[in-house]
Amino acid sequence: xxxxxxxxxxxxxxxxxxxxxxxxxxxxxxxxxxxxxxxxxxxxxxxxxxxxxxxxxxxxxxxxxxxxxxxxxxxxxxxxxxxxxxxxxxxxxxxxxxxxxxxxxxxxxxxxxxxxxxxxxxxxxxxxxxxxxxxxxxxxxxxxxxxxxxxxxxxxxxxxxxxxxxxxxxxxxxxxxxxxxxxxxxxxxxxxxxxxxxxxxxxxxxxxxxxxxxxxxxxxxxxxxxxxxxxxxxxxxxxxxxxxxxxxxxxxxxxxxxxxxxxxxxxxxxxxxxxxxxxxxxxxxxxxxxxxxxxxxxxxxxxxxxxxxxxxxxxxxxxxxxxxxxxxxxxxxxxxxxxxxxxxx
Amino acid sequence: xxxxxxxxxxxxxxxxxxxxxxxxxxxxxxxxxxxxxxxxxxxxxxxxxxxxxxxxxxxxxxxxxxxxxxxxxxxxxxxxxxxxxxxxxxxxxxxxxxxxxxxxxxxxxxxxxxxxxxxxxxxxxxxxxxxxxxxxxxxxxxxxxxxxxxxxxxxxxxxxxxxxxxxxxxxxxxxxxxxxxxxxxxxxxxxxxxxxxxxxxxxxxxxxxxxxxxxxxxxxxxxxxxxxxxxxxxxxxxxxxxxxxxxxxxxxxxxxxxxxxxxxxxxxxxxxxxxxxxxxxxxxxxxxxxxxxxxxxxxxxxxxxxxxxxxxxxxxxxxxxxxxxxxxxxxxxxxxxxxxxxxxxxxxxxxxxxxxxxxxxxxxxxxxxxxxxxxxxxxxxxxxxxxxxxxxxxxxxxxxxxxxxxxxxxxxxxxxxxxxxxxxxxxxxxxxxxxxxxxxxxxxxxxxxxxxxxxxxxxxxxxxxxxxxxxxxxxxxxxxxxxxxxxxxxxxxxxxxxxx
Numbered sequence: 001x002x003x004x005x006x007x008x009x010x011x012x013x014x015x016x017x018x019x020x021x022x023x024x025x026x027x028x029x030x031x032x033x034x035x036x037x038x039x040x041x042x043x044x045x046x047x048x049x050x051x052x053x054x055x056x057x058x059x060x061x062x063x064x065x066x067x068x069x070x071x072x073x074x075x076x077x078x079x080x081x082x083x084x085x086x087x088x089x090x091x092x093x094x095x096x097x098x099x100x101x102x103x104x105x106x107x108x109x110x111x112x113x114x115x116x117x118x119x120x121x122x123x124x125x126x127x128x129x130x131x132x133x134x135x136x137x138x139x140x141x142x143x144x145x146x147x148x149x150x151x152x153x154x155x156x157x158x159x160x161x162x163x164x165x166x167x168x169x170x171x172x173x174x175x176x177x178x179x180x181x182x183x184x185x186x187x188x189x190x191x192x193x194x195x196x197x198x199x200x201x202x203x204x205x206x207x208x209x210x211x212x213x214x215x216x217x218x219x220x221x222x223x224x225x226x227x228x229x230x231x232x233x234x235x236x237x238x239x240x241x242x243x244x245x246x247x248x249x250x251x252x253x254x255x256x257x258x259x260x261x262x263x264x265x266x267x268x269x270x271x272x273x274x275x276x277x278x279x280x281x282x283x284x285x286x287x288x289x290x291x292x293x294x295x296x297x298x299x300x301x302x303x304x305x306x307x308x309x310x311x312x313x314x315x316x317x318x319x320x321x322x323x324x325x326x327x328x329x330x331x332x333x334x335x336x337x338x339x340x341x342x343x344x345x
Numbered sequence: 346x347x348x349x350x351x352x353x354x355x356x357x358x359x360x361x362x363x364x365x366x367x368x369x370x371x372x373x374x375x376x377x378x379x380x381x382x383x384x385x386x387x388x389x390x391x392x393x394x395x396x397x398x399x400x401x402x403x404x405x406x407x408x409x410x411x412x413x414x415x416x417x418x419x420x421x422x423x424x425x426x427x428x429x430x431x432x433x434x435x436x437x438x439x440x441x442x443x444x445x446x447x448x449x450x451x452x453x454x455x456x457x458x459x460x461x462x463x464x465x466x467x468x469x470x471x472x473x474x475x476x477x478x479x480x481x482x483x484x485x486x487x488x489x490x491x492x493x494x495x496x497x498x499x500x501x502x503x504x505x506x507x508x509x510x511x512x513x514x515x516x517x518x519x520x521x522x523x524x525x526x527x528x529x530x531x532x533x534x535x536x537x538x539x540x541x542x543x544x545x546x547x548x549x550x551x552x553x554x555x556x557x558x559x560x561x562x563x564x565x566x567x568x569x570x571x572x573x574x575x576x577x578x579x580x581x582x583x584x585x586x587x588x589x590x591x592x593x594x595x596x597x598x599x600x601x602x603x604x605x606x607x608x609x610x611x612x613x614x615x616x617x618x619x620x621x622x623x624x625x626x627x628x629x630x631x632x633x634x635x636x637x638x639x640x641x642x643x644x645x646x647x648x649x650x651x652x653x654x655x656x657x658x659x660x661x662x663x664x665x666x667x668x669x670x671x672x673x674x675x676x677x678x679x680x681x682x683x684x685x686x687x688x689x690x691x692x693x694x695x696x697x698x699x700x701x702x703x704x705x706x707x708x709x710x711x712x713x714x715x716x717x718x719x720x721x722x723x724x725x726x727x728x729x730x731x732x733x734x735x736x737x738x739x740x741x742x743x744x745x746x747x748x749x750x751x752x753x754x755x756x757x758x759x760x761x762x763x764x765x766x767x768x769x770x771x772x773x774x775x776x777x778x779x780x781x782x783x784x785x786x787x788x789x790x791x792x793x794x795x796x797x798x799x800x801x802x803x804x805x806x807x808x809x810x811x812x813x814x815x816x817x818x819x820x821x822x823x824x825x826x827x828x829x830x831x832x833x834x835x836x837x838x839x840x841x842x843x844x845x
């Protein structure tokens with residue numbers, strides 16, 4: 001792992017100026033804090049060894065491919081969410097935008113419901129529409145000054161509604177073999193979708209580390225007022241980030257349509273919970289300013305390994321769900337320095 | 346070079362700056378002194394482009410100029426090192442120094458970290474700081490962060506052809522002597538490339554580092570002089586020098602406190618904030634704590650109400666030794682807190698007067714475990730009458746009341762909870778004159794009823810006028826105790842001598 005990642009996520013972004021006194025710096029247990037960023041990675045390794053010990057089939061190559069395949073779509077979604085969360089906001093519209101993306105793609109490429117056959121152009125159009133929806137969320141958030149969770153909660157349902165309306169509640173099958181090949185064609189044993197997700201991760205990492213907007217995301221999450229004073233175009237950055245998140249949800253919509261060979265309005269059900277869990281389990285703080293896409297990568301893998309492991313161990317799906325619910329609480333408990341939060345809402 | 350011409354600025358009813366004029370020449374260190382609330386910080390913020398003046402203007406090289414924003418001030422060569430620091434803790438030193446200025450390091454859309462870090466290292470060299478620019482600023486201690494801020498301000502050299510003016514707002518208040526010496530050495534060395542405005546409570550420091558000194562009082566500049574002509578006693582006199590109207594503070598109603606001691610501190614300390622604090626507080630006594638920002642008085646006040654438990658020493662309340670771990674523990678033993686930020690800490694503004702008044706004493710209005718709205722409103726009505734709260738009804742929401750009346754609601758809350766000791770934390774801040782007088786009247790009433798009061802006031806005259814006895818604090822210690830009985834009240838100069 002890049003040591004720089006650790007540097008970015010060593011503690012929560014919350015700090016009260018009143019408490020930033022010299023003696024606090026002295027009292028800080030440095031060594032523990034330095035280790036904290038690596039906790040998710042250690043958790044992943046320990047979890048994998050544990051599952052592998054209980055069921056050696058875990059380490060079989062086929063199973064590794066299965067885990068990778070199951071993690072591809074969550075990774076793309078979580079990448080978009082990561083930037084929003086580092087901003088200190090949250091995006092709940094994941095499932096709605098993903099549904100719009102999947103449905104629009106299904107209707108634009110060769111399908112069993114209309115005569116369209118736009119192929120990759122259709123896919124690009126759908127992603128652009130999703131980016132537009134993300135942009136809308138961002139504009140509602142910054143221009144109307146509505147909390148991001150409220151704005152995106154609304155957009156979530158608008159998205160599901162639009163997708164349902166487009167299909168009249170039914171399902172449309174994707175017949176375009178190019179699109180389907182994302183899920184069906186393999187390169188070096190892994191489905192193309194996995195490579196798409198990894199490419200998205202790479203680009204997102206470059207964006208995070210080496211662009212001005214990437215820098216500003218951290219500045220805004222770390223202290224929005226100071227960011228404004230430094231002349232950072234805070235509103236514009238926020239809208240760009242929500243737009244980017246929308247585009248990534250659209251890409252996830254494409255991968256979903258390819259994987260399932262169909263589009264319907266409920267294709268995204270359950271995705272939001274895993275997206276936010278993955279970001280948080282990876283060590284990005286919900287208070288903003290901390291974390292990154294590599295953290296999220298680890299977070300997605302933890303959840304994928306846990307889910308896969310529980311299946312291998314024959315644990316009931318209901319228990320699995322409960323375990324995942326507990327996981328997010330434990331992750332937040334471990335990642336945030338709550339002693340420094342004066343008020344928890 | 347840079348001059349402030351007849352600038353005024355008001356916030357609500359408070360006149361923060363009143364016709365202020367000031368001149369900063371090239372390669373000069375200008376000292377700015379004044380009591381709390383004299384307007385120093387506001388003036389700095391006007392210079393830094395954070396506030397726009399209501400009247401008057403800023404002039405650069407004889408031309409009128411409007412900054413509009415901190416960025417505008419930066420482009421005219423003005424940088425500020427804020428009292429409350431302005432580095433983002435989650436970014437590295439280099440990222441902080443060039444925050445908002447990354448364009449110069451971008452090639453093909455990507456930031457070159459190497460070039461960013463190298464440039465930051467050059468800025469750090471100007472202040473002789475050999476930090477690794479990749480270090481997160483949260484890893485640095487206060488003094489180190491201040492050096493980074495200074496480097497950040499000096500980086501302006503690359504953005505503007507103007508002569509730099511760097512504003513240092515209370516830069517020494519949190520520093521150890523060793524770090525102060527380092528800072529002063531840097532300022533002296535950097536005077537060749539910039540002018541400085543140095544704001545401090547500590548007059549010796551101002552005399553040490555400045556070329557010229559401006560003295561502010563009540564939002565005005567009352568004097569300016571070359572440093573050679575200034576002495577500490579003279580500055581003290583200029584900083585206060587104001588007549589106290591005895592009747593304004595209802596001094597004729599000040600009676601000797603009763604004998605019974607309700608609160609007693611011995612050797613009280615919070616590491617890093619204050620130490621070795623001893624005092625006794627008697628029934629009906631008003632005890633004032635005087636001190637500038639950073640003297641430890643705010644922390645001491647917070648200890649007495651359980652916000653900041655002491656790390657050493659003993660605190661006795663009604664003869665019993667206590668350690669207050671939370672405000673609710675304090676409330677349970679009869680201590681009430683009238684906060685300065687009543688909007689944040691004292692009242693739930695969107696709730697009614699009645700609900701706020703009973704918030705700390707719900708037991709009294711419960712019938713069989715359920716809150717009785719009828720009883721609650723009856724109780725509230727009694728307090729509204731007793732304290733003359735001007736409100737249409739007890740169901741009125743607190744956010745609709747004026748500041749003075751909100752303060753009375755906070756007070757009723759604690760009176761309701763049968764608090765016998767009240768901590769007043771800047772009770773008149775932001776109030777107009779009439780509302781202030783009502784608060785003074787109230788303090789006398791409470792004192793007559795045998796309520797003991799610890800007061801940290803906004804001004805020295807308020808402290809002197811209202812209190813029976815006064816502790817002066819400096820750098821976390823009590824430096825003097827004054828008896829302030831009517832007729833033998835200390836002067837402001839007496840007090841301030843022990844504060845700065």
